[in-house]
Amino acid sequence: MKKEIRQAKIEQLITQNEIGTQEELMEILAQNGIKATQATISRDIREMRIIKEQNAKGKIHYAIFKGGLPSEEEKMYNAITESVIDITLVQTMNVVHTLPRTANVLSAIIDELEVSEVVGTIAGYDTILIISKNEQDARLVRDTFKKYLKNE
Structure with a gap:
């Protein structure tokens, strides 16, 4: 699978779901027909500037970092x-x-x-x-x- 397609799906899934771990992300990707290793997911997270944030109930989940690129x-x-x-x-x-x-x-x-x-x-x-x-x-x-x- 092409990286661009996989990363677009990752962005969609993170935006639509509160995913808290790489394992959860790998599972939901597999449910959507995309197989990826933990190393690939980790690299995608870094490249896509995905961060972890806390929701109002205190649950930690992935989010796409929006804003200027910090040093x-x-x-x-x-x-x-x-x-x-x-x-x-x-x-x-x-x-x-x-x-x-x-x-x-x-x-x-x-x-x-x-x-x-x-x-x-x-x-x-x-x-x-x-x-x-x-x-x-x-x-x-x-x-x-x-x-x-x-x-x-």
């Missing part, structure tokens, strides 16, 4: 503002608590940016461990996050 740094700052609840510095690491199901997205953005103060990240359901080379770099990471926290 990678803006994506990180927006993700911090929208998803981070708290950050705790522990020597050369920061423990970041996020809203449920948002840790992986923020972690991927940080990894993609290749932030010089970050050696690596480990993400779970609602927590990210950000590892730095030294305490000074870890403090810089914490201070950057705190600037963008809603409750700060």
Whole structure:
């Protein structure tokens, strides 16, 4: 199947349904006669600038991002503002608590940016461990996050 046709169908399905996971999207695509791998779906989501947003009842679902193309740094700052609840510095690491199901997205953005103060990240359901080379770099990471926290 041509990418353009598949992506048009993905846009239609996301607009008409509240789809929350790649697995759900793969299933509904299959029901519509389109077979795609998880890697293909993931690539389509990135190319189409599909984001996750919360509805009025708090359910997270995919949506097509409308608006100007943000820089990678803006994506990180927006993700911090929208998803981070708290950050705790522990020597050369920061423990970041996020809203449920948002840790992986923020972690991927940080990894993609290749932030010089970050050696690596480990993400779970609602927590990210950000590892730095030294305490000074870890403090810089914490201070950057705190600037963008809603409750700060």
